[in-house]
Amino acid sequence: MTNNLSRQLNALGAIALSLVLGFAFYSQIAENILACPLCLLQRVGFIAVLFGLLCNIIFGPRMIHYSAMLAGALLGAAVALRQVSLHVIPGTPHYGAPFLGMHFYTWAFITFAVIIAGxxxxxxxxxQYEKVKYVxxxxxxxxxKIAIIAVILITASNMLNAxxxxxPYECPGDPVSYWLFR
Known part of the structure; x- marks a missing residue:
């Protein structure tokens, strides 16, 4: 695999992950369901993965960038698994509406597992590590370019939303309104 092909695959991954975060953000607004603290932490994991992808696109593929992706995916997977475990107990209500039969936190865990494997x-x-240079x-x-812009926009949107x-406070465990609009 050449350096250029690797950059292109990282760009496709960044676009795909930006779409995942964009869909979660859209669903939050469309369904008027605020992201819980665990959901926000999962988004941090996705953004950490996006950071590694972005570094691979701009500076070229490096082990340290892939390591950042793995660290973010492991954090996100751990948080998603924690949330799944909270909601599998019979009688425990789920958080948010299901999408294609599973809740977003279950999809997040699956996505993080795919990211780790990929x-x-x-x-x-x-x-891919030969002749690595900044572009x-x-x-x-x-x-x-599309990937870089998408990553910047989705990261900024999620930061502003959070x-x-x-x-500037700790997020409520069961959010019911935006702090900024109270």
Whole structure:
């Protein structure tokens, strides 16, 4: 696998993950269900993965970038598994509406598992680490530019949303309104 192919695959991964976060954000607004603290932590895990993908796109694939992705995915998977375990007890209400038969936290765990497996596979191709160099935005391919912009927009949106929901305080365990609009 060449360095350029690796950058393109990382760009596709960043776009796909941005769409996942965008859909979660859209569902939150459309269904008027605020993200719980565990949901927000899962988003932090996704954003950490996006950071590693973005570094691979801009600076070229490096083990440290893949390590950041794995760390973010492991954090997110642990939080998602914690949330799944809270809701599998009979009589315990679920949080949010199901999507394709499963709740978002279950989908998040599956997505993090796929990210961990995919990252482990990508790390194995040593040819991608040769001739690694920084590529400025103006010299990026079209798909890489889309990925960079999508990552920046979805990260900023989630940061603003988390601040609007929690403010500078600890997020409530069962949020019912935005802190900023009270």
């Amino acid at each position: 990252t482990a596979i990508m790390m194995a191709f040593s040819a 400025p935005f103006s010299m990026q391919t079209g798909i890489a 601040f609007a929901e929690c403010g």
